[in-house]
Amino acid sequence: MNGETYAKRRRLLGAAVDTANQKQHTAKSAAKRQSRPSRKGLDVELRPVMSIEETAAYLNLSPQMIYAEVRKGRLPIVQFGRRKLVVRALLDEMLIARAKENWNR
Secondary structure (H helix, E strand, O other), X not given: OOHHHHHHHHHXXXXXXXXXXXXXXXXXXXXXXXXXXXXXXXXXXXXOEEEHHHHHHHXXXXXXXXXHHHHHOXXXXXXXXXXXXXXXXXXXHHHXXXXXXXXXX
């Protein structure tokens, strides 16, 4: 076997192995993506925090009104950098307490 034929066979074999490895890697990546839910794919009711927009939808209010309540300090939030998140448990407790206050009037 001469050197040119050997090199050609090696290239073809290498290309076949690379293609097989790529298919295997792609299949593993796809399986990994399917097993790991994206942030957007998670059910909103299952997450412990909500964005301002999600909170607005949850309370059937506008995002502007939620931002105003946050500025006034009436809404419990956690801030990470510029991102503001509302803690669902604290929000629910606050709503129950306000409902009880209004009920007793």
